[in-house]
Amino acid sequence: MMDEELILLNPGPACTSQRVKDALLRGDLCHREPEFTDLLFRIREALPRCLNLGGTHEAILVTGSGTAAMEMAVISSVREGRGVLVVNNGVYGDRMIKIARSHGITVHEVRSDWTVPADPEAVRRALAEHDDVDAVVCVHHETTTGLINPIKEIGEVVAGSGALFVIDAISGTAIEDQDLAEVRVDVVCGTANKGLHGLPGMAFILCSPASIARVQEVPERSLYLNAASYLKSDVPFTPAVQVCYALDEAIEEFEAQGGFAARTKLYRERAALVRGQFERLGLKILVDERFRSNTVTMLHLPDGVTYQSLHDELKKRGYVVYAGQGQLSNDFFRICTMGEIPWHRLEQLERALGESIEAARG
Numbered sequence: 001m002m003d004e005e006l007i008l009l010n011p012g013p014a015c016t017s018q019r020v021k022d023a024l025l026r027g028d029l030c031h032r033e034p035e036f037t038d039l040l041f042r043i044r045e046a047l048p049r050c051l052n053l054g055g056t057h058e059a060i061l062v063t064g065s066g067t068a069a070m071e072m073a074v075i076s077s078v079r080e081g082r083g084v085l086v087v088n089n090g091v092y093g094d095r096m097i098k099i100a101r102s103h104g105i106t107v108h109e110v111r112s113d114w115t116v117p118a119d120p121e122a123v124r125r126a127l128a129e130h131d132d133v134d135a136v137v138c139v140h141h142e143t144t145t146g147l148i149n150p151i152k153e154i155g156e157v158v159a160g161s162g163a164l165f166v167i168d169a170i171s172g173t174a175i176e177d178q179d180l181a182e183v184r185v186d187v188v189c190g191t192a193n194k195g196l197h198g199l200p201g202m203a204f205i206l207c208s209p210a211s212i213a214r215v216q217e218v219p220e221r222s223l224y225l226n227a228a229s230y231l232k233s234d235v236p237f238t239p240a241v242q243v244c245y246a247l248d249e250a251i252e253e254f255e256a257q258g259g260f261a262a263r264t265k266l267y268r269e270r271a272a273l274v275r276g277q278f279e280r281l282g283l284k285i286l287v288d289e290r291f292r293s294n295t296v297t298m299l300h301l302p303d304g305v306t307y308q309s310l311h312d313e314l315k316k317r318g319y320v321v322y323a324g325q326g327q328l329s330n331d332f333f334r335i336c337t338m339g340e341i342p343w344h345r346l347e348q349l350e351r352a353l354g355e356s357i358e359a360a361r362g
Ligand SMILES: Cc1ncc(COP(=O)(O)O)c(C=O)c1O
Pocket: 011, 012, 065, 066, 067, 068, 070, 092, 139, 141, 142, 143, 168, 169, 170, 171, 191
């Protein structure tokens, strides 16, 4: 029996602090009362700052998982009879395509290998080829492999084309977004329970003035996920009030710890620590060093070790790791250093991982 808490090394939901967990108990509150409006506006005002976006974007909060934010962003950016260009090199790019198709939106795709960052020139060519593109969509950090896409360069290609640039920053929020302030981005999708260290249940999109204007021109494709409804009324549907409390607390904690600069530095330090361990243990990383994120590392399973046996051995030692997705599920596993994780538990990971690999081979 372990005497320390189980550490989640999956890419969200992430471990949270006691303070954030305790916030769930702030008490009952009707979302039509001024206290909730204050809470909501505090969060909406803080989110662009937490992502280093400056004051140009407006936040819309929606109760749901990250996919709700993706779906809201796509369907609220494309006018009737127009299409979306999806920059796709992973499971979440695929999901963007599924979302658009499920709403009957025309999809064009710029596809690249899962281990290769998207090519801005390919996006330029696709925009020249298709004159109906209302939004270009790209995943910033592809959680599938731990790969970072060049959103700054793609944003420059999209700017001036008349299309909105939409990014899924869900697993990079306040972790990887070092360059968001410089990116010409119209819609940013995020969630409470990854780099912000809140609890699952609230997602958001951050919208530029151009995207706010676009929202008014698109058809209502969904009753629940129509961004225009959230601009008209702050809470058109019952929100997860207690999860908002937790997000509010997580944001306060984030700012008290030094905000965006401190959080992203922490993630860089964690990545360096665990990747040193992987190297000493002889574990091979799929993605080239130049393109790696600061959280997810996609590792080859050692010879003679199955994912399930490694997972179970590590769990006995206090850590939850994550399987590969899709075509990578048999030969790879992922370790993600997201959430409130005591430093000493990350230091102890090397021993746990070494012992688990031996035991799993056994
Ligand atoms: C990049 C990215 N986009 C979207 C999602 C979907 O989020 P959710 O599972 O909260 O719907 C995830 C989840 O891990 C993600 O990593």
